Amino acid sequence: MLHRRHFLSFAGIGAGTLLVAPHMALAAVETERRFVFIIQRGAADGLNIVVPYADPAYASLRGALAIDPAAAIRLDGTFALHPALKETAGMFAQKQAMFVHAIASPYRDRSHFDGQNVLETGGTQAYQVKDGWLNRLVTMLPKARDTAIAIAPTVPAALRGPMQVTSYAPSGLPTPSDDLMLRVGQLYAQDSQLHPAWAAALDARQLADGSGAKQDPASLGRLTASFLTKPHGPRIAMLETGGWDTHSGQDGRLANQLKALDSLLAALRDGLGPVWNQTTVLVATEFGRTAAANGTGGTDHGTGSVAWVLGGAVKGGRVIADWPGLANNQLYENRDLRPTAALDALIAGLAAESLGLDPDRVARRLFPSAGSPRPLTGLVGALPGVA
Numbered sequence: 001m002l003h004r005r006h007f008l009s010f011a012g013i014g015a016g017t018l019l020v021a022p023h024m025a026l027a028a029v030e031t032e033r034r035f036v037f038i039i040q041r042g043a044a045d046g047l048n049i050v051v052p053y054a055d056p057a058y059a060s061l062r063g064a065l066a067i068d069p070a071a072a073i074r075l076d077g078t079f080a081l082h083p084a085l086k087e088t089a090g091m092f093a094q095k096q097a098m099f100v101h102a103i104a105s106p107y108r109d110r111s112h113f114d115g116q117n118v119l120e121t122g123g124t125q126a127y128q129v130k131d132g133w134l135n136r137l138v139t140m141l142p143k144a145r146d147t148a149i150a151i152a153p154t155v156p157a158a159l160r161g162p163m164q165v166t167s168y169a170p171s172g173l174p175t176p177s178d179d180l181m182l183r184v185g186q187l188y189a190q191d192s193q194l195h196p197a198w199a200a201a202l203d204a205r206q207l208a209d210g211s212g213a214k215q216d217p218a219s220l221g222r223l224t225a226s227f228l229t230k231p232h233g234p235r236i237a238m239l240e241t242g243g244w245d246t247h248s249g250q251d252g253r254l255a256n257q258l259k260a261l262d263s264l265l266a267a268l269r270d271g272l273g274p275v276w277n278q279t280t281v282l283v284a285t286e287f288g289r290t291a292a293a294n295g296t297g298g299t300d301h302g303t304g305s306v307a308w309v310l311g312g313a314v315k316g317g318r319v320i321a322d323w324p325g326l327a328n329n330q331l332y333e334n335r336d337l338r339p340t341a342a343l344d345a346l347i348a349g350l351a352a353e354s355l356g357l358d359p360d361r362v363a364r365r366l367f368p369s370a371g372s373p374r375p376l377t378g379l380v381g382a383l384p385g386v387a
Contacts, residue, residue, distance in 0.1 A: 034237070035279075040261075045244075048066075051066075051069070055326045098310075099306050100319075113126075115286035121133065132158035221268035221269075248296035282307065284343060291335060313380050352375060353377060
């Protein structure tokens with residue numbers, strides 16, 4: 001029987017070659033609302049994900065790398081979606097997905113490690129803040145009573161903080177027999193150090209049991225859904241995806257990455273079933289890529305990108321953008337998409353509306369170094385069956 005009713009867990013489960021080094025983290029809180037954060041490590045190219053096909057400078061800047069508007073999925077009179085995102089396009093059509101374009105964190109120096117640290121900690125500069133904004137968000141909700149569980153070698157920076165985490169890494173070896181598990185349990189029963197760790201590992205193993213934890217993106221989406229739909233399971237999750245650093249050969253690589261993420265999101269939605277209507281998903285990256293293509297069929301480190309917001313209660317079917325333009329004098333430092341929206345403000349507003357919290361209080365708690373940005377609200381509607 002499962003004895004831990006509340007937990008924070010981190011699952012290092014591969015999602016195939018299309019998503020490099022993906023992981024999953026989950027936290028239990030006293031709510032029936034769900035909030036999922038997916039980070040795109042490597043600086044995802046927002047200009048080829050949500051394509052500003054109506055901007056006359058786009059095609060000339062991108063050249064052969066430009067997405068053909070005839071092949072893209074039209075979202076409105078200005079933007080189109082990459083053709084690999086068919087499931088996401090369906091969610092957009094059902095008003096369960098939206099995009100916030102020309103968005104960035106406060107970071108501007110184009111280093112992956114520093115940019116990811118700023119995004120995950122909520123600071124204004126790298127390593128300024130020691131804990132993560134997602135960990136601080138968890139502390140604003142009714143507290144879990146039991147210790148935390150991390151199912152992976154490490155916990156991502158966004159979830160690091162005062163909450164104690166026990167690590168457990170799933171093995172690719174054959175499943176051990178029940179007899180072996182029983183004997184190991186007996187061996188550790190009187191050990192004050194090993195017995196608690198063993199008990200935590202068994203709890204996590206039982207939660208994942210039967211969830212189809214395979215290596216492909218769809219299986220990772222289904223696994224995440226299986227955790228989030230447990231009667232006393234987690235309500236907050238974080239997934240890491242990598243491979244978005246497309247300096248060369250971007251056309252095929254980005255298409256594969258997006259197809260994989262699209263599959264993951266669709267499997268998450270389908271696996272959640274009716275719980276999808278109580279779930280909000282945020283997809284974001286540390287920074288964007290250069291407006292112009294480079295000489296190797298790719299793009300280099302940039303600034304502004306695009307954030308995705310999905311879920312059954314999302315007020316979707318729209319692209320939110322104070323579009324800065326792509327003409328040379330409109331670019332940031334004459335090279336990048338200029339940010340006109342703050343990722344901190346989006347996170348604060350979205351987390352507050354998704355979890356039924358006060359937006360200004362969330363902004364103060366999650367982003368104090370940024371001067372408590374004014375939250376971007378009006379993104380999530382009433383969640384059915386939730387007080």
